Amino acid sequence: MEILVPVWPAGSSHRPTKQRLRDVHGARIALVDDNLDIPFTTHLELLLVERHGAKVERLVKPSGTAPSPRDLIDDAATAQAAIVGIGL
Amino acid sequence: MNLVSESLSLDDYDEAVELFFERGWTDGLPVVLPTRRRVEAMIAHTGRDPQESLGPIPPKGGEATIEKLAINAVMGGCRPEHFPVVLAAMEAMMDPAHNLNGVSQTTHMCVSLIIVNGPIARELGFNSRDGVFGNGYRSNAAVGRAARLALWNLGGAVPWDTDKSTLSHPGEYAFCIAEEEEDNPWPPLHVERGRAPGSDAVTVFACEGPHSVFCYGTPEEMLHVLTDSMCSLGNNNMHVMGQTLVTLNPLNAEEFAKRGWSKDDVRHYLWEHARRPLSDVRACGVVHEQFRKMERDAGRYPLRYDLDNPTTRLPVTPTPEDIHIVVAGGRSYFAAVLPGWGGFGGFAVTRPILRPAR
Helix, strand or coil: CEEECCCCCCCCCCCCCCCCCCCCCCCEEEEEECCCCHHHHHHHHHHHHHHCCCEEEEEECCCCCCCCCHHHHHHHHCCCEEEECCCC | CCCCCCEEECCCHHHHHHHHHHCCCCCCCCCCCCEHHHHHHHHHHHCCCCCCEEEEECCCCEEEEHHHHHHHHHHHCCCHHHHHHHHHHHHHHCCHHHCHHHHHHCCCCCEEEEEEECHHHHHCCCCCCCCCCCCCCHHHHHHHHHHHHHHHHCCCCCCCCCCCCCCCCHHHCCCEEECCCCCCCCCCHHHHCCCCCCCCEEEEEEECCCEEEECCCCHHHHHHHHHHHHCCCCCCHHHHCCCEEEEECHHHHHHHHHCCCCHHHHHHHHHHHCEEEHHHHHCCCHHHHHHHHHHHHHCCCCCCCCCCCCCCEEECCCCHHHEEEEECCCCCCEEEEEEECCCCCCCCEEEECCCCCC
């Protein structure tokens, strides 16, 4: 009997990953969150800037439960690294 | 028929069934094998192009083509007559207002409930009466499971990967009911939501499993217990509002109607009285209070109450219209409340069921 497969073939075109940062000092880091826990994210930003010398760009998702808009993802991708906050 | 799916040639039935488990193509239960003949019959019944797509299914974005949905519908146990109901349910779930991406991945236990309305429900034998949320009826089970398998195989919403539900609930296998329209004094759900009387439609709403409500007596007595059940502090609704679903059985609805209560009267009463003082929410801790403030700061709802006054009584939904009421089940003493995900999404969406042209 001929059985049809219920899934699509796995994608073969993965984006090449960026080289892992060796040091955050002086690096531009995108910090993406949904404003659910502003004190936590602000504290993290402070640590990155003051203790580690990173340059942090805060990006805010309009919804904590839907994917980020394409523009925001593109903005984050221009940084050398991105930190994305999810959940609580 | 020109189908593009990869196919496998297998002679042994048991081997074929086991293969679906090995490849991760099923939800933990065996499936009806999607043979080419069965899939073609499913597609032929709709008269639609097999390569027409309803769009990518989140979170992983597999295209919901008629062909792939038909394969999953066969696996779920559907007959061709069920397929238009499955397609309407998938269209409704994929409406941005439902936020399927979030529903499929949240840590909350919500699952998209499918509610079938219209003559098609009776014609296909959907259960709307005793044991409506339970087992025993092919249409409820097969349509419900077909949709879940599509989310599994095309959306990639599986529990060891993208589905982060902390506890989930058994509706992950199949979660589909019909509304009782004959033994019901009120307009059915789909008519309230803009569809024509006598038309066929599906409404999806992401919610928890049914919470039993011992609901019997006068309207005031029934409302007393319903309002208490709706505003439990464990509900997401109590903290982030959104929408909620109340299922009344036909005897409950008859008792209300006999005493002059319309469905809208019941809805407004529930909204006015299913409330908790702000101090109760505050007692749950800072995280719970933060949710309410986040909603206020985001401006998602025009708040009709003072969030800084501890005596304020907080409603479970932003408006009365966010309380959905369905009549279903046996004529007895029990109703049910099915809390939603909250303001994050999973909101009710209604779509017509497109019957094939004759």
